[in-house]
Amino acid sequence: MKKIVWLSLVVMVLLVLAACGGGESASAPKESDGSASGDTASTETFTYASTSDVVGMSPILTNDSVSANITEHVYEKLFERNIETMEFEPQLAESYEIKDDNTWVIKLKEGIKFHDGTPFNAEAVKYTFDKLRDPATAAPRASLLEPVDTITVIDENTVEIKTKYPYGAFLASLSHSNAAIVSPTADQAQDLMKEPVGTGPFKFVSWTSGDQVELEANEEYWDGAPDLKKVVLKVVPEISTAISMLQAGEIQFIDNLPTEQIKRLEAMENINIEKKEGTPVYYLTFNHSREMNQDPEFREAVAAAIDRDAFVTKLNGLGVRSDSVVGPQVFGYDESADEAGTAYDVEAAKALVEKNGYGDKPIKLLTANRDNFILMAEIVQAQLTEAGFKVEIESMEWATFLDTARGGEYDITFLSWSNVTGDGSELLYPNFHSDNVGSSNRAQYSNPEFDELVVQSRTTIDQEERKAILDKANKVMIEDNAVVVMYHGIVTAAMDKAYSGLELDPNGKWTLKNVTGE
Known part of the structure; x- marks a missing residue:
């Protein structure tokens, strides 16, 4: 009987030891500060959190x-x-x-x-x-x-x-x-917007609208199969929730780090943060097809009422201040354009508003429901109100916002352009040339002098000549107050430190092709 009891105890101890030592934990171990340790990584599933869902997955039919x-x-x-x-x-x-x-x-x-x-x-x-x-x-x-x-x-x-x-x-x-x-x-x-098929390092598996997109490694990829076996884009509407998930090890990667959360992120021990000056530009634009926005003094009053220096200080180092539409990291930029725009002068703005009665009619300020867009909208609304304008904010989900802006259903709005190519022609032509009104020219901007310069910038292969022409076109827009540049972006990403190999482009794009667990 004693032998049976003793044998039973031995078996129980062995089972407990096996349970403690075998298999993988469901979640990463925690540090004393509550952060995931980041000491181990699994290449089975790598999750990226996005505050917005994809619009679609055909490169021909999407542009976001x-x-x-x-x-x-x-x-x-x-x-x-x-x-x-x-x-x-x-x-x-x-x-x-x-x-x-x-x-x-x-x-x-x-x-x-x-x-x-x-x-x-x-x-x-x-x-x-x-x-x-x-x-x-x-x-x-x-x-x-x-x-x-x-x-x-x-x-x-x-x-x-x-x-x-x-x-x-x-x-x-x-x-x-x-x-x-x-x-x-x-x-x-099939519909490539829902079932994409390319040659890339990852293959499409599934899309649950509003929830997630799942990809898997292309084991026959011509340049070598990626280490990550599964990549998930998880829709997490609240960025603060996404950051908590990153801290807990529930997700492994986020980009476009919010300025108001940057100190919290920098204090987290289980992640690495990457920052670099980038090509994205964020700007307020007028709907140039509307009569009031065709008034040069109206655009001047709006531009003079916006204190962009005060706004950029709220970005905690994640924005570059410049009046130039063509940013410092884009081909065609000249530093002489940095201070070429209408200077902040709230008294001058008030005088123009009073002179022309601009405060008599409400202005609809359309914005996407993304943190940086909402921050811009709230600050600019307050500044324009101080100058005497009446401004109403209308916020929309990302895909709806894009369609609404393309349709010209707004008075003023905030737009951004990551400039994937890094070329000034491919910033100015799609966004502001009259050829593209109704499609990529959401500003509905049309200026013959500007159009001609942009065409010239595209129709010569002499790169020095192109650069000079782009500078002229850029300054035509600035002098016209066609847009009010809020800032040029610092591209950012935060990734679980147990992984390496992220490639972050100055245009804000990134690739996971070479990411691996350490």
Whole structure:
């Protein structure tokens, strides 16, 4: 009997020891400050928290940063910009040759397949680009290929593209997220907005609207399968909740760190924070199709009423102050534009408001429900009210906001542009050239002098000449008070310190392709 009892005790002890030592914990161990330790990492599931859901997952039909965070991992472009040298390098392309000012011959990498098993080839490039530039598609970034005249398949791995005129920003355009190559077979069989198919390092698994998008590693990826086996974009509407989840180890990554939370994030021991000066620009714009916004004194009064220096101080180092529409990290920038805008002068603004009766009619200020947009809206509303304007804020969810702004259903609003290409032409042309009113030109801005300068900046391949022309176009906008630049962004990201290999681009984009657990 004693032997049986003793044996039972031994078995119980062994079971307890096995339970303590075997298997993985459901959550990361906690430090004394409540942070996840960050000492161990699993490559099975890596979760990124976003305050907004994707709009869709077709690079042809989307044009927003949240959707691009998915499409950049599922699809690839012919070229990409090196984030260190800022030079454009082949991605799906193997090489290129400029036959003459208007003729580009692009050789493609061989042996690459789309996620559906069909071949990536010259026909796929032609199909994608023809659809992107077809007016019937109504692609929001059709302007990327506006200069293209003809696309010809030379052979399986060679495509010839002829432009209508010399196009100085062509490589920049072909490196854009919206110029990514799609599977023609998949595009004809299904809705790529809901079921994307590309050649990238991750493959689409599922999308639960309002909740999450799930990707899995492309084990046959031509450049080597990623270490992360599953990537999840988790919709967490409240950024403070997302930060708590990062601290607890429930998620591993967030970007666009909010200024009001930066000190809290910097105090967390289980994460690494990365910051770098970036290409994004955030600005207040007028709906230029509305009569009151066509009044130069109205725009001047608004510009004079906004104290942008006071606003930038609230960003806790995450913004750069400049009047220039073309930012310091963008090709075409000249520092002489930094202080070329209408200076803050609330008394001058009050005088213009009183003189013209601008305070008699309420102004609708449209904003997205993102933290930095809401902060801008609240501060600017207070400043414009001080000058005598009557301003009503209308806040919307991200996708609805984009559609509403594109439709011109606002008086003034805040917009941003990450400038994926880092080229001034690809900032000014899609956002402000009259060709794009009703699509990417949400400001409805139309100025013949400005239009001509932007066209000139695109129709020469002399880069020094392009830079000078872009500076002139930039200053036309500034002098016109076409927009009021609030700040240029510092791109940021916070990642669980148990992981490394994040690539953060000055344009705010990032890739998880080379992320691995330490």
